[in-house]
Amino acid sequence: MTNPVDMNPYRHHILLCTGRYCDPAGRAAALYALLPRLLGELGHYDNPCRVKRGTTPCLGVCSGGPLLVVYPEGIWYHHVDETLLQQIITEHLEEGRPLWQHVFHQLEQPGTACPKEPTP
Numbered sequence: 001m002t003n004p005v006d007m008n009p010y011r012h013h014i015l016l017c018t019g020r021y022c023d024p025a026g027r028a029a030a031l032y033a034l035l036p037r038l039l040g041e042l043g044h045y046d047n048p049c050r051v052k053r054g055t056t057p058c059l060g061v062c063s064g065g066p067l068l069v070v071y072p073e074g075i076w077y078h079h080v081d082e083t084l085l086q087q088i089i090t091e092h093l094e095e096g097r098p099l100w101q102h103v104f105h106q107l108e109q110p111g112t113a114c115p116k117e118p119t120p
């Protein structure tokens, strides 16, 4: 099968919530602005471990921000500051070791069936 879109693959996709409910002080936007420098080579187009970064207006949590989600693992971090962001980049994205003490949620793994609601 040929890929209809020509693109170098990503290893990870990270999303920062920039909504004001989980982060009333607006710190996530400042963290997002740091990412090009903090990611360094992980942001380079030719890096096989490159990271796609993005923002989202809400993750449906609305507390405990700044919130950061890492895909494909579906790992959700709370209260992210610059120190933790640097640790996430180094330990999770580069070395594959999530910082579980800062994680509050992980998505079900792909392919996991959703339980059906019982019919009344």
Ligand code: FES
Pocket (backbone or CB within 6 Å): 017, 018, 019, 020, 021, 022, 023, 057, 058, 059, 060, 061, 062, 063, 065, 067
């Ligand atoms: S505003 Fe960030 S999770 Fe809703």
